[in-house]
Amino acid sequence: MERAVREAKSLPISKFPRVGLTDSAQGELERRLLQRGLERHGNSIRVPIDVQLRALLQMGAHVPLIGITKVIKGALKVEVERVVSRLVRAKQACIVVRGQREMVVSADAHVLSSTELARLRKVAEELAGIFKAMERAGEMRTVFRDDVASLLRDDLAALLDGFQHRKPDRVAAVAQSATFVAPRELVELALRRLEDPKLKIVRIPDLVRSLDGKLSVAEVHHALSEAADGGAIELQPDAGSEFLPTEDAELCPIGPRDTVFSCARLLSP
Secondary structure: OHHHHHHHOEEEHHHOOOOOOOHHHHHHHHHHHHHOOOEEEOOEEEOOHHHHHHHHHHOOOOEEOOOHHHOOOOOOHHHHHHHHHHHHHOOOEEEEEEOOEEEEEEOOOOOOOHHHHHHHHHHHHHHHHHHHHOOOOOOOOOOOHHHHHHHHHHHHHHHHHHHHHOOOOOOOOHHHOOOOOOHHHHHHHHHHHHOOOOOOOEEHHHHHHHOOOOOOHHHHHHHHHHHHHOOOEEEEEOOOHHHOOHHHHOOOOEOHHHOEEEEEEEOOO
């Protein structure tokens, strides 16, 4: 029963097998599950929110804040937000902005420190000053290349140097995680992260490569098939899939009539 709860992340008590169990035995089963680190929430038993989130972050997942309760099971949004805030304050996680989206990542991810952010802000402010000076009425203004190079050289070089010498993200094996992270869950997280904001699709070769070291190609394909069967995504052939490079085609699942599915589209928000 414990494994079923950990795999589902949250399981209604009504779905627990009751055959041959008295009310007393059922109560004892619940008590033992709580002793094993699970917790009761309403009429369900769930993996604690922080355990679910930490497991995803240890896998290198980028967990989107919008729709986070679709990823962290059996939890209210306000509960998850409290856990996220606690992990960020403890410097165990970061909230990252990418375009119009916000996501939670491990503190080990390649993100800018507060010092680097201040340096980047300084560069942005100085560039804004240059553009403002160029907006005067009359003929178009420009600037000397050397002036721009001088402005960017030290600050951006320092940032790039920091990236090159930063240790790579820590990726923990599923077996070492406190809770099991299903391949389908990792795949759907990656789809949300890679989704083209305009086309609303993800190229499957890009998806497979982004999960290299976490899931095999076969595991990604199986998870995509599960998600498609469950109505969470739609698999699509590319109009020019017959011209896909061999290295890309090898990463795409094959459908009926040898259809090469090279794109996936999320159907759920």
